[in-house]
Amino acid sequence: MAQFHNVSGFLPFKGNDYNFGYPAGVSLMDLVPDNVRPMIHEHWSKFPPVNPMWHYLLAGIYMILGFLSFFGNGIVMYLFLTKKSLRSPANMFVVNLSFSDFMMMASQFPMFVMNCLGGGYWTLGPFACQLHAFTGSVFGLCSLLTLVAIGYDRYCVIVKAFDGGHMTSGKAFFLILLCWAYAIVVSIWPFFGWNAYIPEGILTSCSFDYITQDWNKKSFGLFLFIFCYCIPVSIIIFVYVQIVNAIRAHEKALRAQAKKMNVENLRSNADANKQSAEVRIAKVAVANVFLWLLTWTPYAYVVMKGLYGNQDDLTPLVSALPGLIAKTASVYNPIMFAISHPKFRLALQEAWPWFCVHEPKDDDSKSSKTESEATK
Known part of the structure; x- marks a missing residue:
């Protein structure tokens, strides 16, 4: 002691x-x-x-999040590797998100739990602190950017479907490489003297230095805020607003045409299924934007508060909780983007019938390419 x-x-x-x-x-x-x-x-x-119970409570929460993340993301990666029907450009982004989330929790929660249960401070030395912060930054940023890429892919499929905007495997692979390169380039700067990796909050985890009041640290924090929060969130909001507007315009046009023809609707059975998919995508779009903001805004707030605001308000728990909130994304991402979607659910049903998934098969072979891709 x-x-x-x-x-x-x-x-x-x-x-x-x-x-x-x-x-x-x-x-x-x-x-x-x-x-x-x-x-x-x-x-x-x-x-x-802080109350010592916080260390035990957070350790328990992180262990639960780690298990759920490994389980959910592990299922997604396994299904993608074993089911050829899932190997589409759109699903390349989904499996990259799962891999990044999986690795983020694998690199973060064991060290965090060890420190929480081993004394309530960083016990693993300077090198482990830098490794912990660097890997957390790389995998966290890659997941964040992959969410942007998923939004862009949906935008291409739904909004630009007739303008040659469909995603190819080559284009998807390039965007995935770009996500990883971006995350690594941003995260590597502290090793070269622009900012630094240090313990934060309740001192059981490490991150960027958003406390020191010099231009070296403040300029890097501003760089992060603009290029890793403002620009990604602007792109996400733009593409999903465009998606929702495109779906609303399409539905409005169909209703107007049906009224002119004095019929109830213009849809065939296949189109009725497509309508359901479109409504689902619109709901998912709104949920994606909300969850993205909920996940990353608290951390962006803490960074900017520490560098440009009143640091007296930046207590250990205020600094620690945004990181926990950001890591919950690794649990709900596989549910939002994979396990809740029909193609993955069908694959899950075939792989493990005992999993209590009951997804009806679509026997209509006339479904369009746009529909099949949009529901992945």
Whole structure:
């Protein structure tokens, strides 16, 4: 157990309300051994220790998220590798998302859990801290960018279907490589002196330095905010708004034509199935935008708050929770983009009949290419 030190010179917290069994006046940094202290920014010495139950609670949550992520993303990757019917350009993005999410949790939650249960601070040394932060950044950014690519693919299929905008395997592979290259290039800069990787929040995980108030750190934070949040979210909102508008315009045109012909609707049985797919895609589009904002906005807020706002509001828990929220994406992404879709559900039903998936087969061979791709 580390000895308690008063390293801050000032202790804004008073009384026994937040001691949780620690001596009065102890700061978060006082719990950290001397050999770990150089890694940690003095900002965290302003705050008292968090309730030790947070470490156990977060460790438990991360273990649950890790299991669910491995299970869901593992299923998606297995089905893609074993079922030829799923090997389409659109599904290349889905399986890349699953691989990235899988690796993100594999590289993050074991270290986090070890630190939570091993003392409540970073116990694995500077190199492991940099590795933890770098891999989390690469896989997290790749997942984020793959979501943008999935939105762009849906845009090509639905909005640009008659303008030669269909995605090919070669184009999909190029965009996937671009996602990985972008994520690696952004994440590698701290190794060359632009920003740095340090422990954050409750000190059981590592990330970019969004605390230090110099232009080196602040310029990198601004770069991240613009190129890894503002631009991706703008693209996502644009493509899904266009998708929803295209579907609404199509439905409006069909209703107007049916009214002129004095019939109830103009759809055949195959088109009726297509209508259902279109409505589903519109709902998924809205959900995608909402979940993307819910996942990444808290982390963007913390980074900008730390670099350009009032750092007194940036408590250990406020800094730690956005990372947890971002990692929940690795659990719901396979459900949103794969397991909930008919083609994957059919493959899942064939692979594991005991899985209680009941997806009716589409026997209509006249379904258009646009329909089949849009439902993947």
